[in-house]
Amino acid sequence: MSYVIPFEAGEYVARLRKVKERMEGAGIDLLLCTDPANINYLTGLDALSFYVPQVLLVHKDEDAPFWLGRLMDTSALKITTRLPAENLLPYPETMLHQQHVHPFQALCEHIQSRGWGNQTIGVEMDVDYYTARCHQTILAGLPNAKIVDNRRLVNWVRLAKSPAELRYMREAGKLTTVAMHEAIDNLLAGKKSYEVAADILRTSVMGIDGLYGDSPAAFPFVMVGENAHACHLYWTDREMPKNEMVVLELAGVRKRYHSPLARTVLLGRPSEEQRRLADVIIEGVDRALEAAKPGATCGEVENIWQNVLRRNNLSKESRVGYPVGIAYPPDWGEKTANLQDGDKTVLEAGMCFHFQSGLWLERQGIALSETFAVTESGGERLAHVPHRLYSRN
Numbered sequence: 001m002s003y004v005i006p007f008e009a010g011e012y013v014a015r016l017r018k019v020k021e022r023m024e025g026a027g028i029d030l031l032l033c034t035d036p037a038n039i040n041y042l043t044g045l046d047a048l049s050f051y052v053p054q055v056l057l058v059h060k061d062e063d064a065p066f067w068l069g070r071l072m073d074t075s076a077l078k079i080t081t082r083l084p085a086e087n088l089l090p091y092p093e094t095m096l097h098q099q100h101v102h103p104f105q106a107l108c109e110h111i112q113s114r115g116w117g118n119q120t121i122g123v124e125m126d127v128d129y130y131t132a133r134c135h136q137t138i139l140a141g142l143p144n145a146k147i148v149d150n151r152r153l154v155n156w157v158r159l160a161k162s163p164a165e166l167r168y169m170r171e172a173g174k175l176t177t178v179a180m181h182e183a184i185d186n187l188l189a190g191k192k193s194y195e196v197a198a199d200i201l202r203t204s205v206m207g208i209d210g211l212y213g214d215s216p217a218a219f220p221f222v223m224v225g226e227n228a229h230a231c232h233l234y235w236t237d238r239e240m241p242k243n244e245m246v247v248l249e250l251a252g253v254r255k256r257y258h259s260p261l262a263r264t265v266l267l268g269r270p271s272e273e274q275r276r277l278a279d280v281i282i283e284g285v286d287r288a289l290e291a292a293k294p295g296a297t298c299g300e301v302e303n304i305w306q307n308v309l310r311r312n313n314l315s316k317e318s319r320v321g322y323p324v325g326i327a328y329p330p331d332w333g334e335k336t337a338n339l340q341d342g343d344k345t346v347l348e349a350g351m352c353f354h355f356q357s358g359l360w361l362e363r364q365g366i367a368l369s370e371t372f373a374v375t376e377s378g379g380e381r382l383a384h385v386p387h388r389l390y391s392r393n
Contacts, residue, residue: 003079005044006255007164012082015042016058016065018157023060029119030111031058031150032138034129036328038154040256043067043083047076050129050328052096053103059116068107070096104134108141117142122150128330155336159323161350165257166373169325169352172259173371173382175213175252179204180261180385183250187392189242189267193222197235200250214253217327221249221262228264229365231358243268247358247367251324251332252383258324258332259382260354262367265390274366277314277359278389281368284308285357285387288320288339289372289379292353298343305357306341314359321355324371347374352382 019042023031033056039045042056042065054069064087067077071090077083091106111117123138124130126149138147161169182203183196200220204213222235228245240246249262266274288305302320309315321339324332332354337345339353351374358367368387372379381387 005080005082006168007044009082011162011164012042012044014162015157019058019154020060022153022157023058023122026122026148026150026153027120028122028148028150028153029060030116030121031153032056032107032121032123033058033154034124034134035127035154036129037256037326037334038124038158039067040326040328041154041158043077043081045077046080046256047073049073049076053091053134054129055104055107057107057111059114066110068103068110070103102133102137104137105141108138111142111145116145118144120146120148122148122153124152125149126152126335152336155334158325158334159336159351160348161325161352161373163350165325166350166352168255168257169259169371169373169382171211172213172252172254172257173384174209174211175204175207175254176250176259176261176371176383177252177385178208179213179250179252180248180263180383183248184263184265184385184390184392187240187246187248187265187267189240189392191240193224193235193238193240196220196222196240196246196248200248204250204252211254214256216251216253217258217329217332218251221247223247223249223365229360231360231365231367240267245274245364245366247365249367249369253327256326256328258327259371260324260332260356260369261371261383261385262356262358262369263385263390264366264368265392267392269393270389270391274364274389276312277361277364277366278368280308280312280314281357281359281366282387285355285368285370288355289370289381292347292372292374292379293376294347294349294374296347298337298339298345298347299341301347302339302341302343305339309359316357316359320357321353324352324354349374349376353379355379
């Protein structure tokens with residue numbers, strides 16, 4: 001069966017229109033996107049083409065974006081996008097990984113050739129894929145242009161998901177559910193940490209009910225023993241010990257849409273202190289998700305969570321959540337709004353957040369997170385793994 005682009009053409013047209021509306025409001029004539037998640041959002045491109053410089057050009061007066069990248073990657077665009085062939089702009093292979101030339105010199109030449117060299121150009125200043133050398137090359141090659149930070153313009157458009165996107169978020173939640181259940185059920189003393197990670201990866205890719213999973217933007221975190229007091233640690237060759245904590249964090253991925261989830265498993269009997277901590281986390285998440293409705297702000301939702309913690313003489317200094325959706329390495333966050341005190345972003349139906357309710361104390365850590373979609377009745381949990389502290393004897 002031939003490749004099927006995940007969305008109808010009209011979906012991409014609507015996205016482009018929203019981006020251009022924001023461009024107009026920001027006074028930007030030409031938008032340059034280097035974040036592969038933003039390029040995917042606007043075109044459907046889904047390939048490992050971001051290991052070398054690539055950029056999507058969105059001009060206010062052009063019907064379709066232009067893509068500039070490596071010649072060998074143009075075939076992936078012909079398969080996974082609907083961009084016209086004449087809008088694919090391969091740069092010379094002789095520019096790749098050289099000290100004295102850079103692919104963005106070809107970008108500047110194209111911009112100049114189209115008469116855009118004296119316009120306002122918005123770049124992604126705070127994106128992993130937009131390097132200092134990329135910026136330096138643009139400044140040198142477009143001396144008459146006004147170069148501005150577009151302030152994650154496309155990321156903000158992505159924040160509220162369409163019904164078609166929510167379908168993939170829910171499917172990702174199904175993959176998360178089956179992967180986490182499998183991991184917990186097979187978590188036994190003596191099993192190696194990397195074996196647990198391998199089980200998670202296999203299950204999340206093999207999927208369920210004919211739904212396969214994509215590779216995640218971040219690989220599973222398997223934190224054992226004293227490592228469970230930290231966060232963002234990968235697997236090792238350590239065996240699962242008895243009477244120790246294991247924190248699992250993973251994401252099911254469907255058409256690049258991520259639904260992360262964390263659960264904590266005790267290989268033994270939990271103490272009263274551990275049970276109490278878990279109960280507080282669960283109550284805080286429940287109360288916060290009840291309030292996660294259109295019209296509430298991110299800060300208000302976070303404050304509800306913090307109030308539950310304060311009532312129990314606990315606190316969490318870091319944000320408690322962040323938006324998720326399309327993602328590529330190195331992480332699955334959308335990098336816009338935060339569920340954090342003072343964030344005045346108003347929730348809209350279709351926004352999706354990872355509520356990372358982990359508490360990492362001096363001697364122990366418990367993570368019981370949820371990914372949810374904002375709905376009129378509150379936060380809809382996208383995975384269906386009981387929200388509790390697990391115990392395996």
